[in-house]
Amino acid sequence: MSKLLEVKNLQTCFYSKDKKIVSAINDVNFSIKKGETLGIVGESGCGKSVTALSILQLIQPHSGMITQGEILLNGQDLLKLNEKKMQQIRGNQISMIFQEPMTSLNPSFTIGYQLIGPIRLHRRCSRNDAYDYAVSMLNMVGIASPEQRMKEYPHQLSGGMRQRVMIAMALSCEPELLIADEPTTALDVTIQAQILELMKQLQEKLQMSIILITHDMGVVMGMCDNIAIMYAGNVIEFADKYQIFNYPKHPYTKGLLSSIPSLDYDVDVLNTIPGIVPSISNMPSGCKFSPRCQHALPICKQSQPKSIEAGKDHSVSCWLYEQEGGES
Amino acid sequence: MMSGKGLLEVQDLCTYFPINKGVLRQKVGEVKAVDHINISIDQGETLGIVGESGCGKSTLGRSILGLIKPTSGHVIFKGEDVTNMDSKRSRGMRQQMQIVFQDPFASLNPRMLVEDIIAEPLRIHESGLSSNELQSRVEQMLELVGIESDAANRYPHEFSGGQRQRISIARALIMNPEFIFLDEPVSALDVSVRSQVLNLIRNLQKDLGLTYLFISHDLSVVRHISDRVGVMYLGTIVELASKNQLFNNPLHPYTKALMSAIPIANPNIPINRIILEGDIPSPANPPSGCRFHTRCPNVRKDCDKTDMLNRMIEVERDHYVSCLLYK
Numbered sequence: 001m002s003k004l005l006e007v008k009n010l011q012t013c014f015y016s017k018d019k020k021i022v023s024a025i026n027d028v029n030f031s032i033k034k035g036e037t038l039g040i041v042g043e044s045g046c047g048k049s050v051t052a053l054s055i056l057q058l059i060q061p062h063s064g065m066i067t068q069g070e071i072l073l074n075g076q077d078l079l080k081l082n083e084k085k086m087q088q089i090r091g092n093q094i095s096m097i098f099q100e101p102m103t104s105l106n107p108s109f110t111i112g113y114q115l116i117g118p119i120r121l122h123r124r125c126s127r128n129d130a131y132d133y134a135v136s137m138l139n140m141v142g143i144a145s146p147e148q149r150m151k152e153y154p155h156q157l158s159g160g161m162r163q164r165v166m167i168a169m170a171l172s173c174e175p176e177l178l179i180a181d182e183p184t185t186a187l188d189v190t191i192q193a194q195i196l197e198l199m200k201q202l203q204e205k206l207q208m209s210i211i212l213i214t215h216d217m218g219v220v221m222g223m224c225d226n227i228a229i230m231y232a233g234n235v236i237e238f239a240d241k242y243q244i245f246n247y248p249k250h251p252y253t254k255g256l257l258s259s260i261p262s263l264d265y266d267v268d269v270l271n272t273i274p275g276i277v278p279s280i281s282n283m284p285s286g287c288k289f290s291p292r293c294q295h296a297l298p299i300c301k302q303s304q305p306k307s308i309e310a311g312k313d314h315s316v317s318c319w320l321y322e323q324e325g326g327e328s
Numbered sequence: 329m330m331s332g333k334g335l336l337e338v339q340d341l342c343t344y345f346p347i348n349k350g351v352l353r354q355k356v357g358e359v360k361a362v363d364h365i366n367i368s369i370d371q372g373e374t375l376g377i378v379g380e381s382g383c384g385k386s387t388l389g390r391s392i393l394g395l396i397k398p399t400s401g402h403v404i405f406k407g408e409d410v411t412n413m414d415s416k417r418s419r420g421m422r423q424q425m426q427i428v429f430q431d432p433f434a435s436l437n438p439r440m441l442v443e444d445i446i447a448e449p450l451r452i453h454e455s456g457l458s459s460n461e462l463q464s465r466v467e468q469m470l471e472l473v474g475i476e477s478d479a480a481n482r483y484p485h486e487f488s489g490g491q492r493q494r495i496s497i498a499r500a501l502i503m504n505p506e507f508i509f510l511d512e513p514v515s516a517l518d519v520s521v522r523s524q525v526l527n528l529i530r531n532l533q534k535d536l537g538l539t540y541l542f543i544s545h546d547l548s549v550v551r552h553i554s555d556r557v558g559v560m561y562l563g564t565i566v567e568l569a570s571k572n573q574l575f576n577n578p579l580h581p582y583t584k585a586l587m588s589a590i591p592i593a594n595p596n597i598p599i600n601r602i603i604l605e606g607d608i609p610s611p612a613n614p615p616s617g618c619r620f621h622t623r624c625p626n627v628r629k630d631c632d633k634t635d636m637l638n639r640m641i642e643v644e645r646d647h648y649v650s651c652l653l654y655k
Contacts, residue, residue, distance in 0.1 A: 192591075221593050
């Protein structure tokens with residue numbers, strides 16, 4: 001399978017209040033193949049959403065910009081396209097669903113109006129055709145009595161239904177890549193299970209790739225093929241999910257996995273990662289995890305580790321493995 | 329139904345919210361947020377309550393504390409009925425029952441110093457204290473929850489989510505309560521910080537002999553922290569058991585579906601989900617009979633007729649379930 005999307009050395013910066021430039025993501029590398037699901041995992045503020053917004057170039061020009069890197073979609077660098085060409089990529093080839101289905105739908109327009117708009121824009125069809133198509137999309141995402149729902153406003157739908165509408169909207173132009181930014185965080189577990197199941201079915205049907213952004217290890221393990229773990233703006237580990245779960249390399253990945261309480265057995269004291277996530281305006285030097293890392297070496301505080309191969313298709317950014325690799 | 333020697337006993341508690349409509353705001357219906365609930369919590373025990381949003385878990389906790397006046401039923405704390413106490417006595421009683429809220433960004437006043445936030449309960453309940461005494465009590469509390477004492481003279485915005493939740497806990501602890509209602513205390517926190525706060529909550533219970541009512545929608549957190557667990561659906565408790573019984577042998581179809589819906593952070597375990605159809609019905613107009621029958625995969629023909637409210641069947645010792653399948 002060929003690579004659908006490849007992100008290379010991506011860096012996105014924002015302007016801080018005192019007119020300084022701070023980088024929210026730094027040297028981000030990952031790739032996704034056709035039909036594959038990639039999970040981007042990390043805690044709040046680690047740059048997951050900025051990565052997604054950068055791929056679609058939705059960073060507000062007055063607040064920040066992409067300063068470095070390449071985003072290759074089928075070999076074409078999206079960063080070299082002008083805004084008009086980019087507009088055609090968004091929706092048609094890459095589509096996105098957001099975390100909060102209530103705030104991403106406009107409360108003052110009907111579901112039908114909001115669905116038909118993008119369909120007409122991208123498919124250039126008549127209003128009637130777009131209406132029929134929108135109804136069929138709602139049907140596909142499992143909404144009962146779709147004609148009725150077309151006339152309703154977002155507040156008349158439940159959270160799960162709204163998220164289904166968002167998915168219908170995102171998929172209406174049959175994109176090759178769907179970016180889902182915490183699609184189920186605002187939903188209850190039984191509804192979350194419905195939505196995740198729906199996304200899986202639709203992926204199979206439409207043969208699309210998904211980038212799933214979440215902080216929930218459980219969700220990624222159930223949905224994804226490959227996982228990228230992010231910490232403080234860097235992808236610190238990238239591998240398939242079995243590698244990540246069975247043989248995690250980076251101390252942060254290990255800590256993250258062991259601090260989740262298990263459903264199957266009891267532990268007296270949960271494993272913790274000491275300290276807190278650094279803020280983007282006050283990043284530690286060297287490896288950004290080093291102040292919280294139990295295995296930190298002197299070099300960790302001085303320079304940032306590069307991403308190295310720690311196994312087949314398993315890359316990690318940590319000095320512990322760099323040295324290991326150098327010695328052997 | 330349950331042992332009679334609990335620290336806290338909830339008997340047939342109902343909390344209904346009126347729905348008012350029209351110019352005259354006439355009552356046209358009720359939301360039955362908490363409907364005929366019976367539970368008891370023993371001294372030093374943690375009772376976990378799980379359920380989806382809107383099932384009434386928070387209303388249950390708040391009704392127990394008297395923050396919302398229950399419509400009917402009794403809450404008996406240390407042998408005394410706190411539901412119909414006069415305000416003076418209930419004030420004294422409230423010192424022993426405290427709450428920690430879900431969102432540490434909304435529950436701390438941004439214009440108050442941490443010191444004042446933590447000392448506020450003391451100022452209200454023990455008004456004669458000198459400022460030195462107040463200060464030393466606050467410092468004790470900060471030490472107890474693991475925050476350095478210079479935090480007292482700072483504002484909440486200077487702290488991270490985990491630290492703020494520690495401050496909330498310090499505020500709840502300063503009156504030396506026996507019972508604390510923890511309303512989703514870790515839901516707003518990141519994974520790596522969440523485990524720190526969970527460990528703190530557990531250690532405090534061991535050291536101070538606290539009794540907890542712990543509410544969460546996250547089953548793995550509830551399993552970690554609780555001794556017994558109750559599962560709520562649309563204002564009623566559908567299953568109540570010790571955590572091992574509940575997690576190893578869930579009986580109610582809703583409990584089974586809820587457990588299978590949790591994403592497990594282990595790719596080696598095959599996923600076998602029970603996907604429930606549809607959404608949770610509105611609590612203003614709950615289904616007749618068993619409230620779960622509209623979504624239940626094991627529904628039978630008399631499930632919609634038999635009223636299961638308040639009918640808990642003891643299937644094994646201390647394992648109660650409200651379901652016709654086990655009759």
